[in-house]
Amino acid sequence: MTSTLLQTPSLSRLNSPTIHQSASGLTIIAEQIPVEAVNLSLWLGVGSALEPNAINGMAHFLEHMVFKGTARLQSGEFERLVEERGAMTNAATSQDYTHFYITAAPHDFADLAPLQIDVVLNPDIPDAAFERERSVVLEEIRRAEDNPRRRTFQRAVEVAFERSPYRRPVLGPAAVIAQLTPEQMREFHATWYRPPAMTAVAVGNLPVPDLIEIVEEGLDRAQSHQSQRLNLPLPTLELPDNAPEPAFTQVVRQEFVDESLQQARLIMAWRVPGLANLNQTYALDVLASILGYGRTARLVRDLREERGLVSAISASNMTYAQQGTFYISAQLPAENVPAVESAILTHLQTLQTDLVSDLEVSRVQTQVANRFVFGNEMPSDRASLYGYYQTLVADLTPAFHYPAHIQALTATDLQIAAQQHLSPEAYGIVVIKPGTP
Numbered sequence: 001m002t003s004t005l006l007q008t009p010s011l012s013r014l015n016s017p018t019i020h021q022s023a024s025g026l027t028i029i030a031e032q033i034p035v036e037a038v039n040l041s042l043w044l045g046v047g048s049a050l051e052p053n054a055i056n057g058m059a060h061f062l063e064h065m066v067f068k069g070t071a072r073l074q075s076g077e078f079e080r081l082v083e084e085r086g087a088m089t090n091a092a093t094s095q096d097y098t099h100f101y102i103t104a105a106p107h108d109f110a111d112l113a114p115l116q117i118d119v120v121l122n123p124d125i126p127d128a129a130f131e132r133e134r135s136v137v138l139e140e141i142r143r144a145e146d147n148p149r150r151r152t153f154q155r156a157v158e159v160a161f162e163r164s165p166y167r168r169p170v171l172g173p174a175a176v177i178a179q180l181t182p183e184q185m186r187e188f189h190a191t192w193y194r195p196p197a198m199t200a201v202a203v204g205n206l207p208v209p210d211l212i213e214i215v216e217e218g219l220d221r222a223q224s225h226q227s228q229r230l231n232l233p234l235p236t237l238e239l240p241d242n243a244p245e246p247a248f249t250q251v252v253r254q255e256f257v258d259e260s261l262q263q264a265r266l267i268m269a270w271r272v273p274g275l276a277n278l279n280q281t282y283a284l285d286v287l288a289s290i291l292g293y294g295r296t297a298r299l300v301r302d303l304r305e306e307r308g309l310v311s312a313i314s315a316s317n318m319t320y321a322q323q324g325t326f327y328i329s330a331q332l333p334a335e336n337v338p339a340v341e342s343a344i345l346t347h348l349q350t351l352q353t354d355l356v357s358d359l360e361v362s363r364v365q366t367q368v369a370n371r372f373v374f375g376n377e378m379p380s381d382r383a384s385l386y387g388y389y390q391t392l393v394a395d396l397t398p399a400f401h402y403p404a405h406i407q408a409l410t411a412t413d414l415q416i417a418a419q420q421h422l423s424p425e426a427y428g429i430v431v432i433k434p435g436t437p
Contacts, residue, residue: 015400017386018208022216024223025196029386030211031203038109038204039379040215041101042120043387046192048172049095049165049242049321055180057172058188060093061137065185066100068129070122075129078119087112095166096321097391103380106205113202114218121193121222130182141174148258152265152432159254159428160269160325165240195219199390201383244323247271248426259435263311264334267327268344269428272421274323275392282405283417284317284326289364290356291315291347292328298347299328309336309343321392326422334433341429351418355411369403
């Protein structure tokens with residue numbers, strides 16, 4: 001068992017987590033910060049992108065079932081014990097990871113953290129509870145399909161990715177969820193929910209040795225109650241092809257009619273680098289802010305504030321593990337779609353031919369860096385930051401240096417990134433128009 005204190009010269013007074021490897025292979029990251037709360041986040045590097053098509057949605061379904069009881073805790077008992085202490089617990093599933101967390105007062109952490117570890121490692125997954133929760137998940141899928149914003153996003157993702165599992169919904173299709181079995185879920189849990197494949201992050205106002213000891217003791221207790229199936233050899237799974245797709249070579253356009261909309265939606269997408277090429281993502285983050293973050297952003301100022309062609313417009317650089325997508329999305333009157341698409345392409349062309357002014361670079365760098373810093377002040381924020389990078393990059397260094405990477409970019413760097421990744425002549429576009437009154 002080893003522990004390593006991670007510090008960086010510029011941020012050592014703000015960030016000083018310790019990385020500890022337990023005997024079981026669990027990576028524990030611990031940090032004491034002067035906030036009267038402690039967060040434990042348990043991260044697993046499995047999400048919808050690692051699911052074969054036949055079980056798409058399993059990771060999210062399992063996230064629900066984790067809270068249905070263990071050999072030590074009856075269904076609902078964990079939540080009751082958490083609520084009695086005024087603590088909070090929740091979970092989330094994405095394309096690349098599953099994340100469980102609990103936030104408690106420091107004096108309650110030693111009692112509650114082991115329970116969180118137990119429910120994650122030792123869910124019973126009983127047949128009757130599985131069937132009941134299947135209905136809950138199917139209803140969640142129906143609500144998502146009835147939500148115009150989520151429908152719009154799903155259509156954009158399916159244009160952005162032609163074959164990648166990133167094009168599939170995290171919730172999975174209803175037809176697949178309807179066919180899943182409890183035994184498939186037990187096998188999925190046994191495959192992915194193992195200490196060597198997990199990261200536990202504990203951040204809050206307790207000494208680091210105490211945080212590590214509480215997590216290790218909780219892990220030992222959970223492992224002493226583990227099912228024998230977790231000691232079986234790993235099953236052989238046929239994983240989906242998650243290799244990055246090449247950039248668009250032409251305009252790929254899809255149009256839809258959505259009777260529920262009052263205004264049209266326009267989404268333009270480019271395939272860009274992901275976390276596998278982390279250094280190429282920073283300039284794209286800044287370009288997204290230059291184009292679409294805040295009233296002074298170029299697209300917002302031009303198309304909404306000055307010309308009134310859109311009611312809303314934004315840009316985002318979405319970074320997944322293997323690949324990313326750069327989106328520009330707008331809400332607008334349907335008759336304005338051609339003019340807005342043309343204007344967006346003009347702005348992209350300008351980014352490729354004209355250097356961004358030093359003043360604009362400085363302003364946006366400050367925005368991006370400060371959003372990052374301000375978003376990582378609380379124990380839950382900091383724990384999520386460390387868990388995300390350790391799980392997806394296997395390195396905490398980017399968690400410390402993100403603001404520095406942003407501040408180091410030059411106008412030339414931004415121009416090169418725009419030229420390489422944001423072609424005005426090759427992209428995916430989805431236009432969704434409201435039905436005729």
